[in-house]
Amino acid sequence: MITYLTSGESHGPQLTAIIDGLPAGLPIDPEHLAFQMARRQKGYGRGGRMKIETDAVEVVSGVRHGRTLGSPVTLIIKNRDWENWVNIMDPFKKLPDELHLREQKLAHQTTRPRPGHADLSGGIKYDHHDLRNVLERASARETAARVAVGSICRQLLEHFDIRFASHVVQIGSVKLDRAAYSLDNIERIVELSEASEVRCVVPDVEAKMIEAIRAAKKSRDSLGGIAEVIVVGLPVGLGGYSQGKHRLDSRLVGALMSIPSAKAAEIGIGFEAASMLGSEVHDELFYHPDGDPKKKRFVRKTNRAGGIEGGITTGEALILRVAVKPISTLNRPLRTVDVVSKEPAEAMVERTDNCVVPAVGVIGEAVTAIELADEFLSKFGSDNLAEIERNYRSFLDTEY
Numbered sequence: 004m005i006t007y008l009t010s011g012e013s014h015g016p017q018l019t020a021i022i023d024g025l026p027a028g029l030p031i032d033p034e035h036l037a038f039q040m041a042r043r044q045k046g047y048g049r050g051g052r053m054k055i056e057t058d059a060v061e062v063v064s065g066v067r068h069g070r071t072l073g074s075p076v077t078l079i080i081k082n083r084d085w086e087n088w089v090n091i092m093d094p095f096k097k098l099p100d101e102l103h104l105r106e107q108k109l110a111h112q113t114t115r116p117r118p119g120h121a122d123l124s125g126g127i128k129y130d131h132h133d134l135r136n137v138l139e140r141a142s143a144r145e146t147a148a149r150v151a152v153g154s155i156c157r158q159l160l161e162h163f164d165i166r167f168a169s170h171v172v173q174i175g176s177v178k179l180d181r182a183a184y185s186l187d188n189i190e191r192i193v194e195l196s197e198a199s200e201v202r203c204v205v206p207d208v209e210a211k212m213i214e215a216i217r218a219a220k221k222s223r224d225s226l227g228g229i230a231e232v233i234v235v236g237l238p239v240g241l242g243g244y245s246q247g248k249h250r251l252d253s254r255l256v257g258a259l260m261s262i263p264s265a266k267a268a269e270i271g272i273g274f275e276a277a278s279m280l281g282s283e284v285h286d287e288l289f290y291h292p293d294g295d296p297k298k299k300r301f302v303r304k305t306n307r308a309g310g311i312e313g314g315i316t317t318g319e320a321l322i323l324r325v326a327v328k329p330i331s332t333l334n335r336p337l338r339t340v341d342v343v344s345k346e347p348a349e350a351m352v353e354r355t356d357n358c359v360v361p362a363v364g365v366i367g368e369a370v371t372a373i374e375l376a377d378e379f380l381s382k383f384g385s386d387n388l389a390e391i392e393r394n395y396r397s398f399l400d401t402e403y
């Protein structure tokens with residue numbers, strides 16, 4: 004139902020996203036977009052770039068008087084840092100010889116690939132020796148565009164009382180135990196995570212996480228971790244099992260793995276299930292005549308499955324986790340090889356974040372929203388909001 008593309012280089016003039024397949028009549032709140040963009044930029048451990056950019060989204064097509072038209076929605080995010088890169092990123096001009104030193108340095112150091120980035124493999128793949136041609140698009144700056152797309156998709160889902168949260172459950176070796184927080188009250192998770200510099204909901208764990216980032220920064224190193232995304236209010240029945248690609252779990256894990264630096268993703272108890280007994284893993288079923296119509300009144304007292312069974316939503320909270328590796332650009336450069344001279348060298352250093360796990364939770368919410376909105380529209384119809392509302396109400400009112 005929903006297709007989208009993003010374009011734009013990290014230090015180019017702008018990022019652009021075009022979303023097709025949205026229904027007509029959906030109210031779009033520009034404040035929602037602004038809020039989601041700001042959330043992606045926050046977090047202890049982000050680098051200097053975040054101080055330069057305050058991402059603002061311009062909507063240039065597909066919305067009129069605050070509602071979608073059913074035509075493609077185009078979103079633009081200007082890169083404020085562009086002003087500092089005009090010569091280096093100009094589409095046609097060659098870098099003049101007399102360009103002042105700083106720009107020459109920025110332009111020429113890009114023959115020294117950073118281990119852990121797309122730099123070398125991308126350079127070989129596209130036959131680029133100026134690795135800026137790779138890193139400009141491989142950069143996670145692109146995720147700003149996806150957070151904007153996610154905000155639009157999320158506004159559709161929130162219209163149907165589907166709510167999102169994310170929080171950080173691990174930074175480096177500092178872990179938040181599953182038993183230390185409850186998923187029963189998603190509003191509380193939102194409140195606590197939004198108030199935390201690292202989006203951690205337990206203050207003494209938060210303090211340890213901040214200390215770990217500070218120590219890594221001091222030794223000019225970087226840290227990874229794990230973010231958890233939670234979605235509540237989903238109806239039973241999104242996704243499918245008839246083909247592998249229809250399984251919602253495969254789509255969601257794929258979406259989370261598309262976040263730069265993601266190395267693993269899991270649903271519910273995920274990898275833990277592998278070492279447990281069946282009787283400890285599966286969520287037993289009960290029925291309550293006055294239970295939630297979104298779940299057709301079936302009840303699970305546990306949710307180890309994390310909201311998906313057989314590739315289909317169960318109506319329980321969706322619980323997803325994504326693990327990211329430490330940032331690859333180190334202020335203490337790793338050893339590399341210059342792709343022109345083939346001599347040993349130190350990896351190039353771009354201005355860099357030092358821990359992005361809090362932002363990964365926010366991006367995780369966005370990519371999850373995109374997949375869920377697509378599934379929601381394929382189940383409940385897609386041309387206009389009033390029609391989708393009627394279909395949804397009919398689904399809720401129909402007894403199983």
Ligand SMILES: Cc1cc2nc3c(=O)[nH]c(=O)nc-3n(C[C@H](O)[C@H](O)[C@H](O)COP(=O)(O)O)c2cc1C
Nearest residue numbers: 119120121143263264265330331332355356359362
């Ligand atoms: C929000 C966000 C910000 C990032 N910022 C940086 C950064 O400043 N420096 C860096 O080296 N990597 C950064 N990364 C990670 C790289 O984009 C990523 O490691 C790289 O593209 C290689 O892809 P891979 O790790 O998926 O293999 C960031 C990732 C995310 C999600």
